Amino acid sequence: MTLVIAGERSGVGKTTVTLTLLASLSRRSASVQSFKVGPDYIDPMFHSYVTGHACRNLDPVLTSEAYVQQCFVHHAQESEYALVEGVMGLFDGVGSEGEINSKLSTDFASTAHVARLLDVPVVLVIDCSRLSGSVAAIAHGYCSFDPRLKIAGLVLNRVGSDRHLSLLKDSLKPLQLPILGVLRRQDDITIPDRHLGLIPTAELPELDAVINRLADLGDTCFDWQRLLPLLEAGGRRQEVGGKRQELEGRSELLSxxxxxxxxxxxxxxxxxxxxxxxxxxxxxxxxxxxxxxxxxxxxxxxxxxxxxxxxxxxxxxxxxxxxxxxxxxxxxxxxxxxxxxxxxxxxxxxxxxxxxxxxxxxxxxxxxxxxxxxxxxxxxxxxxxxxxxxxxxxxxxxxxxxxxxxxxxxxxxxxxxxxxxxxxxxxxxxxxxxxxxxxxxxxxxxxxxxxxxxxxxxxxxxxxxxxxxxxxxxxxxxxxxxxx
Missing domain, CATH: 3.40.50.880 (Class I glutamine amidotransferase (GATase) domain)
Structure with missing residues (x-):
């Protein structure tokens, strides 16, 4: 089915969660194809370093909606698992100011837009470092804002303690949303950055050790029994948005x-x-x-x-x-x-x-x-x-x-x-x-x-x-x- 990893805003840990998933999957000798929403170059470098496969950008501004679908179908069907990392907050797009693109939705080129194009469920990453009971309001808002999206579950990031986790779970219980992962605060796992974002992989001699720690974390922090069926890329060969034949035909343009x-x-x-x-x-x-x-x-x-x-x-x-x-x-x-x-x-x-x-x-x-x-x-x-x-x-x-x-x-x-x-x-x-x-x-x-x-x-x-x-x-x- 494949999943999109989305954040409720920038800085909540989408890339960390994505790399943790990719590292743990790769450790299992799985073939994984990753994608990145938007024009970013550096996050895809980390994806590729972990999986051994070139990460593909999905950007309807730089290309088109049709190309995003073509690219996804063409590459996802070649691997056992596939994963899409979003950009900024779930609904943050380029907007529709002025007359040039007045017909565009305000979330054009957002993670939500790409998820709709691909008909792929979303996993919402929430930074819980300064939250307890309010987490339910955030989750409910994101899940109900756009009924066209399917929220597969949540990943709770930067959880401070067992007591903190208990408060979060109690608050979320009425929503009946699956909690697919819980990541505690990880002060010992950091990727340095500078003026344009993360420092690229080629400049990080200790990166292998960081990836190994992420894989260790991923082995224990996710509900793999629920996640693995969602991450299987094989389902893309059967159905993408109910348009199997059309999209498979389009994917041939990349062949x-x-x-x-x-x-x-x-x-x-x-x-x-x-x-x-x-x-x-x-x-x-x-x-x-x-x-x-x-x-x-x-x-x-x-x-x-x-x-x-x-x-x-x-x-x-x-x-x-x-x-x-x-x-x-x-x-x-x-x-x-x-x-x-x-x-x-x-x-x-x-x-x-x-x-x-x-x-x-x-x-x-x-x-x-x-x-x-x-x-x-x-x-x-x-x-x-x-x-x-x-x-x-x-x-x-x-x-x-x-x-x-x-x-x-x-x-x-x-x-x-x-x-x-x-x-x-x-x-x-x-x-x-x-x-x-x-x-x-x-x-x-x-x-x-x-x-x-x-x-x-x-x-x-x-x-x-x-x-x-x-x-x-x-x-x-x-x-x-x-x-x-």
Whole structure:
């Protein structure tokens, strides 16, 4: 059936509960497919680390409602169990201000919205650290707010003592809601964070010990007799929202053998090698994007701008995802041979995508939180300076010029999440940007200079826009393969 792990608000422990479930299931040698509602990159890293399978993002803003269903069905049916981690509070969506999306419900792209799309029951996580009798009012409100949702049960998190648990259970008894898990306060199990959320998995040498402690906790804190039948992914093959045949047909769009992908691949003249920067500085990628590149014929070659002295041999394109280049600015600066290799390749015409942290790397400098400047690739005539202001949210962007990935006038949807800004704004910006849910103008953004560069703070998911990776591959195919 599969479950969605939802919180009554942000910070109640959704990720901890999800990782505890995943760790305990994986310890049982179970095959588990996880999903994450929303645009987040870091939580999915932890999912993947625990399960050994790439976590998939379910985001109807970046893709579409249909794609969310396709992605879920396609991947869930390949594993024994499946689990979806929600985003923020259960009903927290993008809203419907203004005229742009006035027909959207106020919880569009929320955990509740995705749960309805998938027809999957919800487990509600409640932070009980400052609650006793009031827990019943919270649970009753969430269970009755939207009758279209099925609440499978509760997980009581941060329970302080046996007496505390007894008070909580007495209060909840009249609601007859199953308590599927009880997690006591766990001061010895922590995952450190910094300015953009949790510290990614690659930077945590003690992570295995943390995961083992979570698995130990999961073995004892959940009602597995009730949970296991709910988590079985096999039921998705039989019925999803009463639309089995329709959704199974849609899921074929994600298959390498689908007609859509075969037709697109046929228009690409060769199978170019594309260098994907992936290390501690650059690791924000949607797995679906990488999969699409491969399904369209590209060969992906992973490399590290931190430790490799130059680009991999024979590549014909580059993709720099987001990440934390500001944290590793000194090491990136000291690897001058890699920076030179990247610069020479771009000057020679190599097609290059740079999102957020990747954009920062292509700038002249990164100015860190201490105000110290570190030289970068130097292709973009600006510096990226860290600051306290957080830029966060979905964006509707309209292309102002033809670029590596899109034509002028093309409208795309993406997401921004960064604390840096460009000291010198682009003279020929790539996008005019707006808030996703209104007509509020967010300003000019992005670089497409020279034309073989697409550099932007906006993260894109290509699931509903196969023309974007196809166009990139076609441009890469025109580049002669040689040493850089």
């Amino acid at each position: 390498p053998s689908s007609p859509t992908l075969r037709e697109a691949k046929a228009t690409s003249p060769s199978s170019p090698k594309i260098a994907i920067a992936r290390d501690r500085a650059f690791n924000f990628y949607y797995q679906d994007n990488l999969d699409l590149l491969q399904k369209l014929g590209a060969e992906l070659v992973f490399w590290s701008p931190l430790t490799d002295e130059e680009l991999p041999s024979g590549v014909q394109g580059m993709y720099f995802g987001g990440g934390f280049p500001e944290v590793f600015a000194q090491q990136l600066a000291e690897n001058g041979s890699a920076r030179h290799s990247v610069k020479q390749a771009i000057l020679a015409g190599m097609p290059t995508i740079a999102e957020c942290g990747g954009l920062m790397y292509l700038c002249e400098q990164i100015v860190d939180f201490d105000g110290k400047s570190w030289p970068m690739v130097g292709i973009l005539p600006s510096s990226a300076a860290m600051g306290r202001r957080l830029t966060l949210g979905y964006r509707r962007a309209v292309a102002l010029q033809d670029s590596l990935l899109v034509n002028a006038g093309t409208k795309i949807y993406g997401h921004e999440f960064h604390r840096s800004s460009l000291i010198t704004p682009p003279t020929q910006p790539l996008f005019e940007t707006y808030r996703y849910d209104s007509s509020e103008d967010m300003g000019l953004e992005g670089w497409s200079l020279p034309k073989n560069i697409h550099a932007s703070y906006i993260h894109l998911h290509w699931g509903e826009s196969i023309e974007i990776p196809l166009r990139f591959i076609q441009q890469c195919s025109l580049v002669l393969s040689h040493e850089w």
